[in-house]
Amino acid sequence: MIRDRVPASRLRPPTPINTSLEGVGSLLLTRTGAASTVVERENKAPGNSDGEGGCKAAGSAPAASKEPVGQTVESRSETPVTEDTGKGAGPAASGLQLTSQFPASLPHTSLPSESGPSQLSTFIEETRRRMEEQERRLQAMIRLHQKQLSSSAAPAGYNRGQGAAAAEMEALHTMISSQKHLIDSLQLEKAQVVNALQTERLAKQMIEREVMELKNALQETERRMRQLAKELEEARSQQQHLSEKELGKLRALERDCAELEEALAAEKRQRLRIVEEKDAEIARVRLQLEEESAEKIRQSIHKERVHADEVRQECERLRLHLAEKESEANAFRDRVRLLETQMRENLERQSEHEQKCRQLDSDLLCLRNELRSAEEAKQAIEQALERCRQDNAALKAACQSLETALQTIRAEKLSMEAMLGSHEQRFEQNDNEIMELRAKLADREQMVRELEEQAREDEKVRRELHNMVQELKGNIRVFCRIRPLLSEERQCNPDVLFQPVARSSGRGLEVYAPCDQKRGSCFRTDRPSSGGEVASTAATHDRPRWVFQFDRVFDASSTQVQVFEEISQLVQSALDGYKVCIFAYGQTGSGKTFTMIGDRQNPGMIPLSVRQVFAHAARLSEQGFTFSFEACFLEIYNEHIRDLLAKDNGSASTETSETNKYTIKVDRATGSTYVSDLQMVQVRNADDVERLLTISARNRMTASTNMNERSSRSHSVFRLYIRGENREMQQKIHGLLNLIDLAGSERLARSGSEGERLRETQHINKSLSALGDVIAALANKDKHVPFRNSKLTFLLQDSLGGDSKTLMFVNISPTAESFPESLCSLRFAAKVNACDIGTARRSQRVSFQEP
Numbered sequence: 001m002i003r004d005r006v007p008a009s010r011l012r013p014p015t016p017i018n019t020s021l022e023g024v025g026s027l028l029l030t031r032t033g034a035a036s037t038v039v040e041r042e043n044k045a046p047g048n049s050d051g052e053g054g055c056k057a058a059g060s061a062p063a064a065s066k067e068p069v070g071q072t073v074e075s076r077s078e079t080p081v082t083e084d085t086g087k088g089a090g091p092a093a094s095g096l097q098l099t100s101q102f103p104a105s106l107p108h109t110s111l112p113s114e115s116g117p118s119q120l121s122t123f124i125e126e127t128r129r130r131m132e133e134q135e136r137r138l139q140a141m142i143r144l145h146q147k148q149l150s151s152s153a154a155p156a157g158y159n160r161g162q163g164a165a166a167a168e169m170e171a172l173h174t175m176i177s178s179q180k181h182l183i184d185s186l187q188l189e190k191a192q193v194v195n196a197l198q199t200e201r202l203a204k205q206m207i208e209r210e211v212m213e214l215k216n217a218l219q220e221t222e223r224r225m226r227q228l229a230k231e232l233e234e235a236r237s238q239q240q241h242l243s244e245k246e247l248g249k250l251r252a253l254e255r256d257c258a259e260l261e262e263a264l265a266a267e268k269r270q271r272l273r274i275v276e277e278k279d280a281e282i283a284r285v286r287l288q289l290e291e292e293s294a295e296k297i298r299q300s301i302h303k304e305r306v307h308a309d310e311v312r313q314e315c316e317r318l319r320l321h322l323a324e325k326e327s328e329a330n331a332f333r334d335r336v337r338l339l340e341t342q343m344r345e346n347l348e349r350q351s352e353h354e355q356k357c358r359q360l361d362s363d364l365l366c367l368r369n370e371l372r373s374a375e376e377a378k379q380a381i382e383q384a385l386e387r388c389r390q391d392n393a394a395l396k397a398a399c400q401s402l403e404t405a406l407q408t409i410r411a412e413k414l415s416m417e418a419m420l421g422s423h424e425q426r427f428e429q430n431d432n433e434i435m436e437l438r439a440k441l442a443d444r445e446q447m448v449r450e451l452e453e454q455a456r457e458d459e460k461v462r463r464e465l466h467n468m469v470q471e472l473k474g475n476i477r478v479f480c481r482i483r484p485l486l487s488e489e490r491q492c493n494p495d496v497l498f499q500p501v502a503r504s505s506g507r508g509l510e511v512y513a514p515c516d517q518k519r520g521s522c523f524r525t526d527r528p529s530s531g532g533e534v535a536s537t538a539a540t541h542d543r544p545r546w547v548f549q550f551d552r553v554f555d556a557s558s559t560q561v562q563v564f565e566e567i568s569q570l571v572q573s574a575l576d577g578y579k580v581c582i583f584a585y586g587q588t589g590s591g592k593t594f595t596m597i598g599d600r601q602n603p604g605m606i607p608l609s610v611r612q613v614f615a616h617a618a619r620l621s622e623q624g625f626t627f628s629f630e631a632c633f634l635e636i637y638n639e640h641i642r643d644l645l646a647k648d649n650g651s652a653s654t655e656t657s658e659t660n661k662y663t664i665k666v667d668r669a670t671g672s673t674y675v676s677d678l679q680m681v682q683v684r685n686a687d688d689v690e691r692l693l694t695i696s697a698r699n700r701m702t703a704s705t706n707m708n709e710r711s712s713r714s715h716s717v718f719r720l721y722i723r724g725e726n727r728e729m730q731q732k733i734h735g736l737l738n739l740i741d742l743a744g745s746e747r748l749a750r751s752g753s754e755g756e757r758l759r760e761t762q763h764i765n766k767s768l769s770a771l772g773d774v775i776a777a778l779a780n781k782d783k784h785v786p787f788r789n790s791k792l793t794f795l796l797q798d799s800l801g802g803d804s805k806t807l808m809f810v811n812i813s814p815t816a817e818s819f820p821e822s823l824c825s826l827r828f829a830a831k832v833n834a835c836d837i838g839t840a841r842r843s844q845r846v847s848f849q850e851p
């Protein structure tokens with residue numbers, strides 16, 4: 001309705017406003033009569049078209065232009081400037097003449113076509129500020145009019161005009177508020193657009209960063225692939241040396257690697273395509289967003305400008321025609337709706353974009369996961385490849401060591417084969433040689449058997465001959481041995497009393513009486529000769545002379561070995577199964593013990609005999625004989641037997657206890673004699689026997705006499721039992737070797753013994769006499785042989801007579817003072833030598849009793 005009342009030609013064009021209030025024009029509403037006319041009064045100040053002119057036109061004080069807007073309006077209300085239309089001033093005369101200040105135009109600043117968010121915000125802020133200012137002014141005007149209305153009663157037409165103005169004001173107020181809302185919405189849209197742009201920028205940056213990372217990852221993957229290809233190439237070069245299994249593994253790995261390469265290449269291509277698509281999408285979205293945003297902003301700005309212009313025009317027109325304003329407002333509302341629609345569309349697009357971005361994010365995440373899994377698979381393959389490489393290296397090293405060992409073994413095999421060839425040749429030669437040798441060996445064995453048989457026959461013959469010789473020699477033989485003068489004896493014995501007879505084959509002995517006539521007179525040279533004493537003739541050089549004949553005479557120069565050589569045949573008889581008995585007879589100090597036992601440097605007959613026995617037994621064992629030896633060592637002292645090998649054999653033992661303990665017994669089956677409780681010691685060699693001799697020497701009882709400080713007052717008997725068997729020859733041997741060191745045979749008158757020593761001498765002489773009686777009985781072939789007259793003869797019962805072989809040493813001391821005893825011993829030995837106790841070759845009766 002207002003629009004109709006205000007001609008368009010009367011509307012002034014909008015004037016650009018400044019940022020100050022000076023640009024605000026005055027709007028004068030004039031109502032005359034029924035018709036209302038809007039008259040615009042421009043505040044025309046000289047050279048200035050801003051509010052200052054307006055203030056002047058209103059008749060206000062010049063200072064009013066510097067006052068605040070409200071105050072200025074207030075002052076105007078007090079002195080209202082009314083433009084007299086010629087019909088009288090005051091409302092009563094010409095109706096209501098409303099004069100009001102109104103913004104000449106809406107804020108209008110030129111917005112650059114390429115305006116950014118900051119410029120847009122500035123513009124919006126400025127527009128808002130101006131709108132607020134307009135509102136305040138309008139409110140001030142409304143209050144002024146209301147005051148005027150309340151202060152004076154207005155006519156009805158005036159009231160109607162005033163109501164219309166109030167309505168217009170209200171409409172303006174509404175429009176302004178809608179503009180404010182529009183501005184708010186625009187600002188909100190701007191903020192959203194700015195946020196969207198920033199989000200897009202951030203998304204783009206992130207995508208670009210991810211694209212860069214993907215590119216880097218792809219470059220790294222390519223580098224790894226190149227490295228893998230290089231390692232694969234190296235593995236291929238090493239593959240030639242590997243076994244079939246490893247080649248299969250490597251081929252599988254190569255296939256895996258090729259598949260991986262293809263997968264990676266496809267993935268790379270796909271990712272590149274995705275990246276390119278994303279890049280294009282981003283560029284497109286960005287461009288689209290930018291274009292849309294810019295276009296929207298531009299459109300908005302343009303629209304805003306147009307709208308502002310229109311609003312300004314509307315304002316201008318509103319001053320003239322409020323109805324036109326309403327239509328403009330409606331159009332503006334339509335535009336707002338359109339904008340809202342566009343905004344919604346923008347929002348939808350934005351959401352679509354965001355959804356696309358999310359989709360891209362999820363795709364990117366999937367791609368990252370795939371890339372991670374691909375990297376893990378690649379790492380696993382690399383680890384497997386590394387393990388394979390290590391296995392290959394170990395296998396290669398093992399192969400090299402095996403190759404080296406194989407070469408060594410081959411070389412050894414070649415050398416062994418060569419050696420084997422040579423050995424085989426040698427074996428063949430050796431086989432031939434062995435065959436020949438076996439043939440020879442068979443011949444030799446046959447020969448040996450024949451020789452052994454021959455040896456056995458020879459041994460049998462030898463024994464028979466030996467026994468025959470022994471028989472021819474006589475089963476009891478007598479060897480005479482004259483000991484040398486001791487160093488202390490030489491000075492007192494310058495004469496040689498005992499001289500072997502030359503040209504007697506060592507069998508004759510010449511005995512000369514000492515020069516001492518007194519002593520020499522003691523001898524009965526006129527006594528008839530008997531036994532071996534063949535010629536007792538008249539004294540030569542006033543010295544009586546005797547000649548004795550024995551089986552062998554050993555002078556002082558004879559050694560133990562020489563003596564033993566003569567008895568070795570007899571000892572040999574013990575190994576042939578004979579009982580052999582060897583005596584040493586003579587006075588004290590004549591050398592019996594030396595002859596039988598000897599010392600360390602000059603072993604006597606006992607040690608030398610057992611050595612021969614064991615040596616010959618060893619030789620016989622080669623012919624199939626097995627031997628065992630037992631020994632015992634005893635002494636007969638005062639007709640009591642003592643075991644010289646017993647450990648408890650000491651001086652503490654009494655004769656009574658020993659008598660009860662050791663008794664001589666006869667084995668009725670064999671006729672052998674033995675001593676009960678006597679210790680029998682198994683001996684295996686000569687050393688065992690020598691140990692027994694040492695023990696017995698310690699145990700042997702000695703007593704000092706006038707004749708010899710170390711005179712032995714007992715008979716010592718060493719018995720060696722020899723048992724041999726030859727199963728092949730079915731032959732058994734039971735030999736016995738008796739080696740006896742008799743006690744001294746000095747006569748009682750010369751020994752000067754008395755008391756205990758006298759008793760000892762009596763026992764000794766009695767036993768020696770008994771021995772002579774036995775020998776005589778055997779020689780005489782008496783029915784009764786008095787063996788039991790003494791312990792000695794009783795013990796030697798199995799070794800005297802029969803097939804036994806007996807030898808007696810008569811030991812002679814060369815000293816003059818021992819001469820009588822020596823002569824007695826020689827005479828006794830000569831009688832024994834005259835006996836034949838094995839075969840009765842002589843019918844002559846023998847007697848050992850002193851005539």
Ligand SMILES: Nc1ncnc2c1ncn2[C@@H]1O[C@H](COP(=O)(O)OP(=O)(O)OP(=O)(O)O)[C@@H](O)[C@H]1O
Pocket residue numbers: 482483484486556586587588589590591592593594595708710711712713742743744811
């Ligand atoms: N053929 C010899 N060569 C060197 N010295 C000997 C010889 N015979 C005996 N003698 C020495 O004469 C001394 C007396 O010898 P022996 O003790 O053997 O006499 P005996 O007859 O056993 O005396 P007894 O009956 O008192 O035991 C000893 O010192 C001994 O070494």
